[in-house]
Amino acid sequence: MATSLLGSCTPRAVTAQGRDVNTLYDIFFWIAAGVFVITAGLIAWSIIRYRAKPGDEDLPKQFRHNLKLEITWFAIPQAIVIVLFVLSALTLTDVNERVPEPAATVNVTAYQWGWRFAYEGTDVEVVGTPQQPAEILVPTGNLAFLLTSADVVHAFYVPKFLIKRDTIPGRTTRLDVAVEAPGTFDGECAEFCGLLHHRMPFTIEAVSPDQFQSWLDDMSAEI
């Protein structure tokens, strides 16, 4: 909690793409904090300094405009948002980039209400339900998730990846990540999808490529 207050309150990502988002969020946070302090400070100063004294009925000076000032306060925010736009466009390119040679490609199908994970190039498939959420293994390293939906729009959301993507019936969307360390990450459906929307959890456990391969072999043998 303390570290999250000192930082910018985003959970630290476990993927390379998520770390890019962390960095971007931190930059936004400190620029925003500066804008807030200046603007709120000016409002607060006006409230405190220019409160009318009781009984003072004289009109204050009736000034109306100052073109230089008005151009300045148009130009400075314009410059700030251009900087923020460029930074986020650069990050977006990194985040959306396809990972080279994914260590695993997972075809994900969302449905009311659960997830089906199928590993490309194998027969292995893991299916979750509200009663028994899916738990899957992935290798650390580059991963590609190819996403679609069997019914309505859902969204594939692993909070610790920091990036989510909608699953849309009739289309395939794609989420590429590079998982940097082993760990267990909870996932959810983020786009409202009907009655049991809140009961679509799943778990992704990232393990070493060797462990993953032996898990995959065991799963194949079971089929």
Next chain:
Amino acid sequence: MATLDHALAHTAPRPTGVVGWITTVDHKRIGILYMITAVVFFIASGILALLMRAELAQPGLQIMDESTYNQAFTIHGTGMMLLFATPLVAGFANYFVPLHVGAPDVAFPRLNALTYWLYALGGLVVFSGFLTASGAASFGWTGYAPLSDSTYTPGAGVDLWIIGLILVGFSSILGAVNLMATIFGMRAPGMTMFRLPIFIWNMIVTLALIMFSFPVLTAALAALFIDRNFGGGFFDPAQGGDPILWQHLFWFFGHPEVYVVILPFFGVVTEIIPVFSRKPLFGYRGFVFATLLIGAYSFTVWAHHMFTTGSVDNPFFSAMTMLIAVPTGVKFFSWIATMWRGKLRFQTPMLFTMGFLFMFLIGGITGIFVASPPIDLAVHDTYYVVAHMHYVLFGGTVFAMFAAFYYWIPKMSGRMMGERLGKLHFWLMLLGFNVTFFPMHQLGLDGMQRRIPDYLPERGFDTLNALSTVGSAIVAMSILVFISNFLLSMKKGAPAGDDPWGGNTLEWATTSPPPHHNFRSLPPIVSERPVFDARHGVHGDG
């Protein structure tokens, strides 16, 4: 004038009592009907919010099942946006646009009555969904296809939701045409465009946004109705339709709609700040330019609601969304410069205006975060967005609405609102609002997704959710204080007189409440604040 008096003397006597209200075509009475009805929907939709907060106070399902919860947030959103905020704008516009431009009524008084009754009927039709066997619509106010089609959400409640909103849509479009005609056709002599009160400039842009955005919503709803009942297939991929098309149509309406419910309130606070600072608005023309720019930009940002679909041009919509913050910033600096070296008085209307400035500032700043696609990929559909939109819509629209009520109820009723209860209302609401919505930023960053009735205890969301629920109870208390204040003031409030605040605009040049056709005479109009000029003489640039 002789012919006018003659004509007035020979009209049939107007009905009184309930029949008088039902048959009225007087813009002021229609305005009051709009406001009262909108506030009733505000309270109804607010009660749904309180029920949701009660459910979320701790993990597990305690007071309602999933289906009821889903109906609650759907009708909360629909009710607040389309049955409260938009008609509330129509209410203030109906009452004050003719007064501000020095007109006796709106351009088409009978059409005006029709728009109100279409709205009231449409609202009841939406809420009547709760009486059907399968309940009200339950897919969120955004109605995303294909969840909203008859396969995934069957039942009459949804069709009632669609028909009700189509009625409300027609009401909004016709009302906008009427008010636009009033502003362009019925201004008092001397009121040139750059002498219009800034409230009117904000209304002009608002009305244009309604005229261009509501037809799109209404058409999309008609398409959805056809899909549901006649196998239209507009949004069904199996029939060659496209669910993403719905999102485009909905948000092409939905984002201008956000400005429909905020621009008029920018107008309200821009009237209040000069009056309570005793100075003219700083940078009038820049402010008008900023308003026009917001209006134009607002039609180019809709797909920032769709970054996570992977189906839209994220950089373009991101750029436009960030740009729209700039004219909003210009408005903030205009407001600050208006207060600068003024002599500020902090009666209740000004207090709520200050609350608006701080709260909307927070909502505006988080708006820049979600305009950045990579950040949006993280926080989209989480409580971060819930926090952001409530800082904009509640911290913005609702705080400014109360500023407007405390400012204008004396004009509409002839009685002042109580100051002590007004201040209590303000401080309670400011506290309750922040306790409710500020923690949601952190919940969203931690990954709590929207539109869930329950969360697992191990996700660690319980403390902040409990806090948020406590805040919602404080907000509810503050609303009760307002209602008591209103009822007491209408009975025993001090007489307001024509001009209790030292106002600028023409509504303060007539009695409180104004007579049937508003004005016996008008002061000369040589600036945007004719009543100030009549009181103090004309002040040019100083």
